[in-house]
Amino acid sequence: MEFELFHRYGPALLRGFGVTILCWVAGSIGGIVLGFAIACLYRWSWRPVRWLLQAYVELIRGTPFMIQLFILYYGGPYVGLVLSPVQAGILSFVIYGSPYFSEIFRSGFGSIPEGQIEAARCVGLGEAAILRRIVLPQMLVLITAPLTNFIIILSKETAILSVVTVPELLYETQTMAAETFTYVEPFLVLSLCYWLLVVLTSWLGQKVEHRVTRHLRRANA
Amino acid sequence: DQLADIKKAGKIVAATEMHFAPFDMLVDGKYEGICHDLFTEVAKELGVEVEFLDLPWSSVLPGLEAGKFDIVNAPVTITAERMQRYSFTLPIGNATVALAKKAGDESITKPEDIAGKIAGSQKGSAQLEQLKAFSATLPSPVDVREYVNIDEALADLAAGRINAVANSMPLMGYAAVERPEVFALVMPPFGDPKYFAWVARPGEESASLIAAINDAIVKMHEDGRLEAINTKWLGSPPELPTTMPDAK
Amino acid sequence: MDFSFKVILHNLPFLLAAAKWTLLISVAGMAISIFLGIFICAARISRAAWLRRAAAVYISFFRGVPLLVQLLVFFYMLPHVGIDLPAMAAAILAVGMCSAAYTAEILRGALQAIPAGQTEAADALGMSPVWLWRRILVPQALRLGMPSLVNELILLVKVSSLASVVGIGELTRVAQNITGQTYRPLEVYIAAAAIYFLINLVISQLGRVAERRLQLN
Amino acid sequence: MPDNRDSAEGAPIITVRAMSKRFGDFEALTDISIDVRRSEVLCLIGPSGSGKSTLLRCMNFLERYDEGEVRMEGELIGWRDDGAAPRRPLPSAVLREQRKHIGMVFQQFNLWPHFTALQNVAEALLRVKRLPRDEAFARAEAALGKVDLADKAGNHPSGLSGGQQQRVAIARAIAMEPRVMLFDEPTSALDPELVGEVLSVMKQMAAEGMTMVVVTHEMGFAAHVADRVAFLDRARLVACVPPAEIFGATPADERIRAFLQTYRERNVV
Amino acid sequence: MPDNRDSAEGAPIITVRAMSKRFGDFEALTDISIDVRRSEVLCLIGPSGSGKSTLLRCMNFLERYDEGEVRMEGELIGWRDDGAAPRRPLPSAVLREQRKHIGMVFQQFNLWPHFTALQNVAEALLRVKRLPRDEAFARAEAALGKVDLADKAGNHPSGLSGGQQQRVAIARAIAMEPRVMLFDEPTSALDPELVGEVLSVMKQMAAEGMTMVVVTHEMGFAAHVADRVAFLDRARLVACVPPAEIFGATPADERIRAFLQTYRERNVV
Numbered sequence A: 001m002e003f004e005l006f007h008r009y010g011p012a013l014l015r016g017f018g019v020t021i022l023c024w025v026a027g028s029i030g031g032i033v034l035g036f037a038i039a040c041l042y043r044w045s046w047r048p049v050r051w052l053l054q055a056y057v058e059l060i061r062g063t064p065f066m067i068q069l070f071i072l073y074y075g076g077p078y079v080g081l082v083l084s085p086v087q088a089g090i091l092s093f094v095i096y097g098s099p100y101f102s103e104i105f106r107s108g109f110g111s112i113p114e115g116q117i118e119a120a121r122c123v124g125l126g127e128a129a130i131l132r133r134i135v136l137p138q139m140l141v142l143i144t145a146p147l148t149n150f151i152i153i154l155s156k157e158t159a160i161l162s163v164v165t166v167p168e169l170l171y172e173t174q175t176m177a178a179e180t181f182t183y184v185e186p187f188l189v190l191s192l193c194y195w196l197l198v199v200l201t202s203w204l205g206q207k208v209e210h211r212v213t214r215h216l217r218r219a220n221a
Numbered sequence B: 001d002q003l004a005d006i007k008k009a010g011k012i013v014a015a016t017e018m019h020f021a022p023f024d025m026l027v028d029g030k031y032e033g034i035c036h037d038l039f040t041e042v043a044k045e046l047g048v049e050v051e052f053l054d055l056p057w058s059s060v061l062p063g064l065e066a067g068k069f070d071i072v073n074a075p076v077t078i079t080a081e082r083m084q085r086y087s088f089t090l091p092i093g094n095a096t097v098a099l100a101k102k103a104g105d106e107s108i109t110k111p112e113d114i115a116g117k118i119a120g121s122q123k124g125s126a127q128l129e130q131l132k133a134f135s136a137t138l139p140s141p142v143d144v145r146e147y148v149n150i151d152e153a154l155a156d157l158a159a160g161r162i163n164a165v166a167n168s169m170p171l172m173g174y175a176a177v178e179r180p181e182v183f184a185l186v187m188p189p190f191g192d193p194k195y196f197a198w199v200a201r202p203g204e205e206s207a208s209l210i211a212a213i214n215d216a217i218v219k220m221h222e223d224g225r226l227e228a229i230n231t232k233w234l235g236s237p238p239e240l241p242t243t244m245p246d247a248k
Numbered sequence C: 001m002d003f004s005f006k007v008i009l010h011n012l013p014f015l016l017a018a019a020k021w022t023l024l025i026s027v028a029g030m031a032i033s034i035f036l037g038i039f040i041c042a043a044r045i046s047r048a049a050w051l052r053r054a055a056a057v058y059i060s061f062f063r064g065v066p067l068l069v070q071l072l073v074f075f076y077m078l079p080h081v082g083i084d085l086p087a088m089a090a091a092i093l094a095v096g097m098c099s100a101a102y103t104a105e106i107l108r109g110a111l112q113a114i115p116a117g118q119t120e121a122a123d124a125l126g127m128s129p130v131w132l133w134r135r136i137l138v139p140q141a142l143r144l145g146m147p148s149l150v151n152e153l154i155l156l157v158k159v160s161s162l163a164s165v166v167g168i169g170e171l172t173r174v175a176q177n178i179t180g181q182t183y184r185p186l187e188v189y190i191a192a193a194a195i196y197f198l199i200n201l202v203i204s205q206l207g208r209v210a211e212r213r214l215q216l217n
Numbered sequence D, E: 001m002p003d004n005r006d007s008a009e010g011a012p013i014i015t016v017r018a019m020s021k022r023f024g025d026f027e028a029l030t031d032i033s034i035d036v037r038r039s040e041v042l043c044l045i046g047p048s049g050s051g052k053s054t055l056l057r058c059m060n061f062l063e064r065y066d067e068g069e070v071r072m073e074g075e076l077i078g079w080r081d082d083g084a085a086p087r088r089p090l091p092s093a094v095l096r097e098q099r100k101h102i103g104m105v106f107q108q109f110n111l112w113p114h115f116t117a118l119q120n121v122a123e124a125l126l127r128v129k130r131l132p133r134d135e136a137f138a139r140a141e142a143a144l145g146k147v148d149l150a151d152k153a154g155n156h157p158s159g160l161s162g163g164q165q166q167r168v169a170i171a172r173a174i175a176m177e178p179r180v181m182l183f184d185e186p187t188s189a190l191d192p193e194l195v196g197e198v199l200s201v202m203k204q205m206a207a208e209g210m211t212m213v214v215v216t217h218e219m220g221f222a223a224h225v226a227d228r229v230a231f232l233d234r235a236r237l238v239a240c241v242p243p244a245e246i247f248g249a250t251p252a253d254e255r256i257r258a259f260l261q262t263y264r265e266r267n268v269v
């Protein structure tokens, strides 16, 4: 392994990793928020709105991220939407993630026994309070694992941002690979970085899961 | 010995990314282009069948090293750095840099006009190096953008984010021929003359294969097949040396 | 902007032909993903510590290593140890086994949401784990996790595009090829996206039907 | 249809008129009319599956009844009172306001498993009554104390016995001090001793003027505490009379007599 | 510790010896010893939270008891009988074999919500007894018929009333024809009439020689059907005697007297 190479490309790779993390975190948070809003709207609105939402979900979920990004970034200017690469990256990430997140939340809503919600209505809790206090904490049991899954998947999809010249990790790695004609070393580093993100996310997911299943574990004490 | 193995099998397997028009491309699902035509002739000279593989560029060179196929028949620009890692054949195409601009852009009529403007090129390509070197000679430097694929650079040119794309002359010329309403070629080419060639695994194993292919190329030089094929795709033949050029 | 439907129409047959491979990889990959996923999930929560650990390692490996690398390993590294898989098999295996890790996690989450009393009832009747899983746990886990599973399957369809690195001319690859020759990425990509969309629409609608069928009463 | 308005005093607080409820093809309630008077204890008895729980659930619109009306102090419950056909349900905020005054104890308890017993009781005090934390928890503890559960306040429902869960459910409802309480078999999981205690809590509530509708299989309770007893059979209201008429030596209705027969035999200990 | 071996005939089929169970710090069962004899009906009564359900659940090892032994026909239930310390649980296949002979009706029913009533009953017949489809469903229907539920065979649990759910749970257990049945408050959600019917089904099973352990709050049942009645209080077995000694005019134990007090008062209808 040629360490001299990393001396030369290290700073660029690090910067790339930073951009990757920025897009990933911003995209995940934005996607979760938007996805949650969609799931809520889907649950509490009229049929025509639902159809629209479902169409959005199917459309965005059903098409490859690369193509969405491509259309947004290279097609945008034709309709006057000129975005910088990082802007386009984050925006497309939020849009791309939202239908997946919204479906995960939808499954969560469906997992709470109706009786518990009825009980909440009977003591006069409002829909928002029911959501926050009864539904959300319990549905995390079901959805923490899929959420973790998808956030992990998003971390890897950041690689696609290189297509629109976002200077993220893969982009910088490819620069290094192309300029030096080395493949193994840079991609080893790349894998290691992604692996780090995955380990971090899984660990966080486990922490959350541990917390939200407390009341279940007590049952089998 | 690789050549002996190929002869024994009666088949040579060549891989490329069919994504470098006019050298390698898929037209209506069929593999076509200069490299296709040339390599088919070369295989005839070797007296073996040829099988073409289409792989994304990122797995072409790893695949070569893993021995999944015999040779890369993509147009690879000859550079000194690459010569250390792979064995090159004789040049089969001209890789000197030229610019593509947006059709109808009157502000660029010669390469020097991109001073102070934005130009894109492909990451890690020899042409990118040439562009940067060229930029340094201009009164105001060029803002150089690097793309993973040349397609995306062209898409950005069409979208108006950049003013020009620098890549090898045949590729730029072909883009202009294909979509004259969007792209135009800026003549003349600039920078050092560069050449495309095919690559095989380095070392003794492939020496005889390379030699055999080189012989075939020289023969095609002589009997005019090389010129005919190039003319068919490019309109005019490039000037190609029949000995290995010096790579810097 | 000049949007050329002619390019789309002209190249549609080739895109559709490529979609066949995408479909093949996806369907075979899904079968592996769900089937294997159930077993990994079972191992992940089994009482045997070594099984649990093995499943955890499997999951962290297949979730942690980029699929591209997995595929390259399957195709380019395994030959070094004497296993030479055909490209198609390598692609299906890599895609399916990777997805199984995610499926296993989805199912595990869903299992936790099934009240423990239902397992107790089966235990008290002397039902074997095989039947407990087949008849009680898996159907309900599928119901609870269906939206997430559909997510995963759709991702699988899309990720099958990586099969191009082992030389399979699937949809994305062919779309890129056509772009390289026509210089009309927008048109070609939109056409490819439409095909992906249709495949995925079928999956998600099947998912919704299944969800409804598995719905209680 | 019996509707003995004169059998207890007080103005009706809940009026059910010609109410019907179907589940698909199945008629769960047919043409029910009944009044519940202020401060009255009305017991609902009847065979399993006769529609008792469904009637209770229609009273606070947990089930949307198909025909007829349920009114509380004149206000139509659940449906918009604008005469439109088909009827449209009230906006959820209005419905919530109505439900605040109607407490309910479910047959299956429906506790929130992720909260402790104390949190289960305090939750609505905090979010609905908006009491300050200290006060809410103090009142929740008091309510748990009433049902003898102070020592299990910190347990999650999964760590409670069946009877303890049922008592948490009761405490949760009474802590809210609604105007009307709907109890669905509130003592089914309780031992005789506790049944006694819970019933005395209920009696006390009745004495304090709370209106109660109680579905029960405890004939003893029905006989001793109820002001009136309603007998449901196969989705229909068969009788709604003072307890003496049902538990007297020979109830008028044949069906009621059969219903009570085995009970009488068993309970001579 | 009372262990009146002479109060009923027959060899013990289940023997509980010095058994204890803790949940964390909480002692749910302390030093329980009791025999259940073949063909005997043993009733467990006691206050809410005294450990009745836990005792039942230890008998088929749904709860792992911490100390002591539970044996069925001499065979240790749940733990390996190799004297190793700490004890290790049996392989699940062996435990499963043991449980096949011990039926159980849960206090919370634990029906499978994705199956219809009929499927709930037929499932174990198909998978555990491996009966052919026709026969399994015929037997399941017969079992549902016994508890008067033939007409609701196609309903999912969510479309059943509380009492109907409980009867499905009973049918599910008795269809398996185990040697020992553990009932946890099998009539809690039933109306008096059905209580009578279910109890007569149980009586019949008892007459046919089935051994039964029944947790119940139905003192009438305990008094009339039980061969012996065990009284649990605060995790301890206070008495295990023939019913007459408990329900007689003045039970020996102070605690028992108090327990029955309110019940007596209420049930004079």
Ligand SMILES: Nc1ncnc2c1ncn2[C@@H]1O[C@H](COP(=O)(O)OP(=O)(O)OP(=O)(O)O)[C@@H](O)[C@H]1O
Binding pocket: A218, A219, A220, A221, D152, D155, D158, D159, D160, D161, D162, D163, D164, D189, D190, D191, E023, E026, E028, E046, E047, E048, E049, E050, E051, E052, E053, E054, E055, E107
């Ligand atoms: N998982 C648990 N964790 C902690 N404590 C528990 C748990 N399960 C039960 N307990 C406690 O053990 C005691 C005995 O519970 P059990 O369910 O056996 O009571 P029970 O006699 O069946 O009462 P009931 O008649 O109300 O059903 C109760 O006080 C209960 O709070």
Ligand SMILES: Nc1ncnc2c1ncn2[C@@H]1O[C@H](COP(=O)(O)OP(=O)(O)OP(=O)(O)O)[C@@H](O)[C@H]1O
Binding pocket: D023, D026, D028, D046, D047, D048, D049, D050, D051, D052, D053, D054, D055, D107, E152, E155, E158, E159, E160, E161, E162, E163, E164, E189, E190, E191
């Ligand atoms: N969601 C539903 N779908 C179909 N039928 C239903 C549904 N809910 C209840 N039923 C039927 O309606 C009838 C009345 O049910 P309900 O729960 O009101 O009975 P109940 O009088 O409370 O009986 P129990 O004393 O057993 O609790 C039952 O026969 C039941 O099968």
Ligand SMILES: [Mg+2]
Binding pocket: D052, D053, D054, D107, D184, E161, E162, E163
């Ligand atoms: Mg009911």
Ligand SMILES: [Mg+2]
Binding pocket: D161, D162, D163, E052, E053, E054, E107, E184
């Ligand atoms: Mg109990």
